[in-house]
Amino acid sequence: MHNACIGRGTIGINSLYLINKNLLMKVLVIGAGNMGLAYAKALVKSEFLSNHNLMISDTSAEKTEELKKISRFDVFTNLSDCLPKADIIFIAVKPYHTDELFEELKPMMSPDQIVISIMAGVTIQSMKDGLGITKVVRAMPNLPAQVGKGLTSFTASDEVSRLELSTVENLLDTTGRSVRLDTENDVDASTGISGSGPAYVFYFMHSMMEAAKKMGFSVHDSKVLVGTTFEGAVELFNKSDLSPEGWMKRVASKGGTTRAALDSMEDNNIKQLIEDAAYAAFNRAVELGKES
Numbered sequence: 001m002h003n004a005c006i007g008r009g010t011i012g013i014n015s016l017y018l019i020n021k022n023l024l025m026k027v028l029v030i031g032a033g034n035m036g037l038a039y040a041k042a043l044v045k046s047e048f049l050s051n052h053n054l055m056i057s058d059t060s061a062e063k064t065e066e067l068k069k070i071s072r073f074d075v076f077t078n079l080s081d082c083l084p085k086a087d088i089i090f091i092a093v094k095p096y097h098t099d100e101l102f103e104e105l106k107p108m109m110s111p112d113q114i115v116i117s118i119m120a121g122v123t124i125q126s127m128k129d130g131l132g133i134t135k136v137v138r139a140m141p142n143l144p145a146q147v148g149k150g151l152t153s154f155t156a157s158d159e160v161s162r163l164e165l166s167t168v169e170n171l172l173d174t175t176g177r178s179v180r181l182d183t184e185n186d187v188d189a190s191t192g193i194s195g196s197g198p199a200y201v202f203y204f205m206h207s208m209m210e211a212a213k214k215m216g217f218s219v220h221d222s223k224v225l226v227g228t229t230f231e232g233a234v235e236l237f238n239k240s241d242l243s244p245e246g247w248m249k250r251v252a253s254k255g256g257t258t259r260a261a262l263d264s265m266e267d268n269n270i271k272q273l274i275e276d277a278a279y280a281a282f283n284r285a286v287e288l289g290k291e292s
């Protein structure tokens with residue numbers, strides 16, 4: 001059983017003190033890719049950071065030049081120019097870049113800095129060893145963070161204080177909701193559900209769009225049919241306590257069209273295949289942890 005504490009992305013009374021305090025802190029995001037940029041954009045829009053307290057760094061000069069033109073944050077190619085100024089550092093590079101990155105960061109790190117890694121599978125111990133610090137948060141967000149509807153699960157090393165954890169939670173909630181978990185194994189498990197999960201949804205959407213196109217719909221119309229169906233179903237699901245099975249029963253009439261589709265899925269054991277896929281992602285996260 002996973003124990004979770006779910007943040008809603010809203011600002012509580014206790015957070016007011018933190019907001020004022022946090023306006024003074026500086027955050028650095030390393031890696032301006034899908035996720036790093038999603039966090040950077042959400043953080044600069046939030047109440048927790050004032051302008052130019054958000055720094056972002058990427059190895060690609062082309063990317064940093066582009067970012068300088070459009071962004072409200074300070075952009076760096078050289079980590080030595082920004083890392084020492086940061087209180088909180090988000091690491092958003094691919095797991096296979098950790099060795100070279102940690103080697104570069106280690107001599108510049110200071111013990112008060114808090115590192116929040118969003119890298120799949122990279123363990124707290126490997127970050128402590130690789131960076132020579134103790135305050136480490138291991139987080140697993142997902143892609144809807146780009147539109148403020150993300151889900152970030154996280155757990156932290158014992159050295160991160162309760163107040164620091166509240167700050168971290170506030171920062172994570174800028175991209176949606178956060179779930180605090182007890183163990184790193186829970187974070188690996190959540191990687192198999194919410195971290196990788198958007199891709200499973202897109203897989204299902206793609207399959208439905210392919211079927212629609214085979215039935216003669218244009219790409220545009222297939223997108224509208226599928227996208228609107230997902231949007232409506234998710235809204236129903238989120239706005240009630242009814243289980244997915246309960247909702248399935250409401251759609252399916254006895255002897256009707258939906259029953260025919262659901263029977264076909266059952267016959268093909270789709271449920272088991274999806275479960276296997278989620279476990280494949282979970283197991284891969286554990287494996288990455290052993291490699292890190």
Ligand SMILES: NC(=O)C1=CN([C@@H]2O[C@H](COP(=O)(O)OP(=O)(O)OC[C@H]3O[C@@H](n4cnc5c(N)ncnc54)[C@H](OP(=O)(O)O)[C@@H]3O)[C@@H](O)[C@H]2O)C=CC1
Pocket residue numbers: 030031032033034035036057058059060063092093094095097100101118119120140141142143195
């Ligand atoms: N994409 C997703 O849905 C999710 C991803 N994650 C995790 O987020 C992390 C980032 O993924 P994603 O954003 O998709 O990856 P991206 O490849 O989009 O972004 C990573 C960026 O970091 C840059 N980079 C590489 N090394 C360094 C370095 N030493 N210093 C600064 N920048 C560097 C890369 O440059 P270059 O391209 O030139 O290498 C790239 O621009 C991964 O570890 C992944 O596990 C977690 C949850 C969801």
Ligand SMILES: O=C(O)[C@@H]1CCC=N1
Pocket residue numbers: 120191195196
């Ligand atoms: O595929 C990956 O490894 C990352 C982690 C979760 C989503 N993307």
